Amino acid sequence: MITKQALGSTLFGMADILRDKVEDYKAYILSLLFFKRLSDNYEWENENGIKEFFAEHHREPTAKEKSIIINKKHDFKIPEGCFWRDVREATIDKKNEALHKAVTGIAEANVDKDGRFFLKGVINTVRWNEPAPDGSGGKKLSPEVISLLVSYLDAVDLSNKNATVDILGDAYEYLIKRFADENKGGTTAGQFYTPQEVVDIIVRYLKPQKGNVVYDPTCGSGGFLISAAKYCHANYGNPKAIRLNGQEDVWNTWAIANINMILHGLDAKIEKGDTLLQPKFRDEDNELAIKKFDLVMANFPFSQENWWKNGEPKKDAKGKTINKKDGSPQLEYPGKEDFKDPFERFIYGIPPFSNGDFAFLQHIVSSLKEGGKAGVVCPQGVLFRGQPAKTEEEDGQNRKADDEYLIRRGFLQGPIDSDGESKELHNIIDAIVVLPGNLFYGTTIPGSILFIDKNKPKHRKDKVLMVYAAKEGWFKEKPNMNELQPHDMLRISTILESWGDLEIAKEWIATQKVRLWALIQEDLGYKLSEIEEDYHEDINSYSERIDKLRKSLASKEAEGKKPTKSELNTLGTLNAALEKLLNQKADKIMDTHDLAAKERKAIDDVERELITVLQDPELWKRYFSIVDMQELEENEFNLYIPRYVDTFEPEEQIDLKKALSEFKATMKAESALDNSIVELLDAISQYDQK
Known part of the structure; x- marks a missing residue:
């Protein structure tokens, strides 16, 4: 059975073949991986079914019986001529065509009970037979490169015999993270990947229950949905204890999410389309009503401009387009008087067309059942953007309240009527976690987590928990991107879980320490395996050369001949090189063990720190604050954390x-x-x- 480390390294090795040859090479690798998985498993299931028949009946099945076995064994159909072996055995000049035919044939062959081709755009999202754009008559991806990719992956058996869904799914996630890491500063990484530590904090606070229906309106590669299923697997022994739903607008990312679900063995519904303009999850009895879910988890695109696609380029007096500093046109938008959302999601107010944050948030609120909860990653601007109304006596301007202010106030007090008064007092904001900057892929904008609860417990209805997790020492600063470490996750999750209750905190820490230690140990094993993989080939190569040379010298000595100076120098050089490699490997292994030990110690340190803090309410304000509605009103519903939590580091005594x-x-x-x-x-x- 292959390990996820070995499989992950093998798959990522394919990236070296594709770099600088295609733009989005992750889609090529992940699509090829999926195709081989289906093909390998199909043939293994056939063999296994026939073996089971023979074991039961003590004879080979007839042609008709064999056909029945094959039809019963598979979740997917693969037509003749569309197997991996057909591509592998195709001549070099037919490689592109054979691969295109195979994935297209599979996409056309798989239809669900509703007549939907559920693999279309998933397995065949890559155009393997696309002509070169220069008109030369060649292919965009040369047959030589495809042949090399096929040969590279051909060595790995991806059937259940050698790669379980857990191994395959984990290797796939590892691959997605590696792709995101490679493109940290680019916009595409943020489209499909949310740091697992943030996902983990959200999933563990929301605690998916058996039978829950979970939704991610901007699901990317499906990280939230996968983590929710894993939570259910760990707690109920069944990853399918919940139903998973997601929507994604980018074609390749949508395909990756679908593949991710299938490789993890999950039954998820991932729809393609713009969530704000074309929400795909609607009530079965009313096409204009948004479907309701138990839980929503999301990391929507931060501050998306022109989210309703109604902006027009702004023109100067001469009719020339006015551009921004980055060269893109400035946009101007129509008034909101005639605007109407056909799905009636914006009950708290119409967000500015230039910024989609509150559009996504209101879509999420509309997607929740009456007792539903949500955990949403959003820019910190949603906490304080917008100004309340001011009279001329107050500021000399007689200013109207901004839309974003009214929406935020609505989240805290309930929808507001035409007179600016709350229709009903109903606070749906449960907790806020302010995160450090430079934590998310593709943006340096500081993020936060907004937890929404449509049916808060009675003792919390007029309160909001605010956690300041951007404190120095609460995250690991790195040159390109900051990270939350296991002890940082423990600190944040404990404050969220306990709401200042020491006894709840103690119970939570006890369970989480075991889990986090296990994660550290798993990560240690993973890193050690990577080190082994990195050095294995070179160490073996030097060892074999040394062994060969020693045997040659021993043979010469047996004949009474002395080794030459050149031979002895070569042996010395090889030994020195091998020793250097072994020392480097040993140093890396030691550093990896040291890092794991430091992480375990950091968890113990955070445990002591939290127990001390929670015993002294005077220290709470440096970590978190439980703010009541009166204080929120006094601050005009501005949720800027420094108004409630002491974010200043105390001066050294x-x-x-x-x-x-x-x-x-x-x-x-x-x-x-x-x-x-x-x-x-x-x-x-x-x-x-x-």
Whole structure:
């Protein structure tokens, strides 16, 4: 059975073949992986079915019986001529055509009970037979490259015999993360991947239950949905204890999400389309009513401009388009008087067309059942953008309230009527976590997590928990991108879970420590396997060359011949090179073990830190705050965290007596040094005079 580390390394090795040859090479690799998985497993299931028949009936099945076995065994159909072997055995000049025919044939052959071709656009999202754009008559991806990719992957058996859904799914996720890491600064990484640590915090606070229907309106590669299924697997022994639904607008990302679900063995419904303009999940009895879910988890595109696609380029007096600094046109938008959302999602107010944050948030709120909950990653601007109404006496402007202010106030107090008054007092904001900047792929904008609960417990109805997780030391600063580590996740999740209750915190920490230690151990094993993979080939190569040379020298000695100086030098060089490699490998292994030990210690340190803090309410304000509605009203519903949590780092306390003593000692030492220099110069002067 192949390990996920070995499979992940093998798959990522294919990236080296494709780099600089196609734009979005991850789609090529993931699509090819999916095709081979279906093909390998189909043939293994056939063999297994026939073996089972023979074991039961003690004979080979007839042609008719064999056909029945094959039809019963598979979740997917593969027509003749569309197997992996057909592509592998195709001549080099027919490689592109054979691969195109295979994936297209499979896409056309798989139809569900509703007549939907559920693999169309999934397995055949890549155009393997696309002509070169230069008109040369060649292919965009040369047959030589395809042949190399096929040969590379052909060595790995991807059937259940050698790769379970867990191994395959984990390797696939590993691959997606590696692709995101490679493109940290690019916009595409953020489209399909949310850091797993953030996903984990959200899933564990929402706690998916058996029978829940879960939804992600901007699902990317499906990370939230996969994590929710894994949570159910860990807690109920069944990853299918919940139903999974997602929508994604980018074709390749939509395909990746579908493949991700299938490889994890999950039954998920992933729809393609723009969630704001074309929400695909609607009530069965009313096409204009949004479908309701138990849980929603999302990381929508931050501050999406022109989300209703009604912006027009702004023109100057001469009719020339006015551009922004980045070269894109400035847009202007129509008034909101005639705007109407056909799905009636914007009950708290119409968001500005130039920024989609509150459009996505209101879509999410509309997608929740009356007792539903949501965990949403969003930019911190949603916490404070927008201004309340001000009279002329207050600010001299007689200003109307901004739309974003009214929407945020609506989340805290309920929808507002035409007179600006709440129709009903109903706070749906449960908790807020402010995250460090530069944590998300494709943007440096500081993010936050907004937890929404449409049916908050009675004792929390007029309260909001605010957690400041952007404190120095609460995340790992890295040159390209910051990271949350296991102990950071423990700190955030404990505050969320406990709401300041020490006993709840103790129980939570006890369970989470075991889980996080297991994750650290798993990560340790993974990294050690990667080190082994990285050095295996080179160490084996040097070892074999040394062994071969030693045997040759031993044979010469047996004949009474002496080794030449050149041979001895070569042996010494090879031994030195091997020793260097072994030392490098040993150092990396030691560093990896040290890092795991530090992470385990950090978890213990955070446990002690949290117990100390939760025992002293005076210390709470440096970590979190439970804010009531009165305080929120006093702050005009501005949720800017520094208004409620002490975000300033305390100045280091200085022991003045100790500092004065150290200063005197330093001055005394400096004076003694000056005297020594003067004496030395006098001695030199006297010597010169002689």
